[in-house]
Every structure is written in C-alpha cells, then in structure tokens.
Amino acid sequence: MLTLISIILGLIPTVLKSIPGISAGIQQIIADISASVAAILGSGVITQPNANTILSAWLGVVTALKADPTLPASSLAAVAELEKIVQAVLIEDAALAKQVDWSKLLPITPVP
C-alpha cells in the first residue's frame, strides 16, 4: 500500500531540479532516477527496501550536488534539511509498517 513516504520520494526530483546551475550531467542522472522511481511507484507495489533504495539514490545525487562549489549554498542547505526530514519519515514509516502505537500519534500545536 502506497503511503505518504512514496509521495514524498516522488517529489524529491521536483526540488532538486529547482536548484539553479545544476550541471547537465547531474540533470541527466536526476532524469534517469526519476524514470526508475516512476516505474516503481507506478507498479503500485512499494516495499521498504524499494523506499530505501530510492532514497539512497536521491541521497547520492544530493551528495554530488554538495560537492559542486558553484551551486548556491542556501539551496544546498535547504536540500540537506529536506534530506534529513525524508530520512526521519522513512524511519517512522518502517516502524509503522510493523506496528502502530496510537499513543505516539499526537497533535502538533500550529503556530502562524
């Protein structure tokens, strides 16, 4: 069953492609991974190993982007934070796939 983690994994390339100044080589890698990810998500069967593999692929791209000194630091910092958040979601998703503890699902106080 496809969950929010799958949606999030599918959105990562949208964020990566928005970084100005990405080289043609990295853009091609993003396109290639996007095609593979779309095929996995389109199959309707996403497993935890699949999710981890997809995230690993995107983390590889992020690592490559971090090594490029010509890219804007603010964009890379934001992508790095996004990477941390997605990793946290993936860990939570793996736990929830095995067992749900409703006492840990708590309201969050919205602050405008």
Place this chain on the structure above:
Amino acid sequence: MRLKTNVMPIFLALLLAASCAKQPAAAPVPGTINTFDAFAARTIGDAQAALVGAKTWELCSDANFPPTVTFDTYTNSCDPTAGKFPAVGRPILYKAEQSYNIALAAAQSYHAGASSDTAGLTQALTTLGIDIGTMLTGIGKGK
C-alpha cells in the same frame, strides 16, 4: 501558472496513492483494526515525522540555532549548518499542522469506533498529503 507547476507533481502522486490504496494489503498491522486504519495511521505517522522535522528547523532558525528547541512533547537538537528556515515555509507549515490535527482527530475517531466516516477520513488524509507535499517542496526549494 507557477502555482500549477509546483502543485502538479503532488496531485499526480496523490492520484497514484489513491489508486494504489485500493490494492489489498498483505497482512494486518498490529495495533490497527483493518487495512484502512493502518493506512491512516501510517500516513499520519509519516506526516508527524515530517512536521516535527520542519518545525524543529523553523524554531531553531527563529532562535538563531540554540543547542535544542522544545515544543509540544519534543525536545530536538538544532543543526547550526541548516541555514535560515525559508520564509515561504511558514504559512504552508502552519496549514500542514492544521491539516495534520484534523486528520489525526478523524483517524483516532475511526480507530476507536466512534466514527465510520471513511469518506471524511479519506478527504482529511488527502488534504494532509497535499499539504505535506507542498510544505516539503516549498522548504526544500529554500525560498
């Protein structure tokens, strides 16, 4: 036009999610009453993790990156290399938090047997998915 461009991948992903959610699950998840309950809990738990991460970043940024920040039941470490929380992220984080609380309440009610409104819960989860996707896309772009 720009809004449509930004939101389109989220809608496509949600359409995909909706189509896949109709497929039978392999086995019930402990702590849930059925596969829909499990789907709701998993969506909400994933959203909670995303919101806690984003809110931690926002509060750390606002306080100029102290060692930790505390909100609700959480005390989380700040990463001084994170950079300023994107201004565009504030209203969409707020909206996602509101959607999360609505979906959580609906899911808890369904799980407890107090409600059988699957359509309402589905709508709440869909809205939550859109808002989480919008939030992550927005803050990930760092503007």
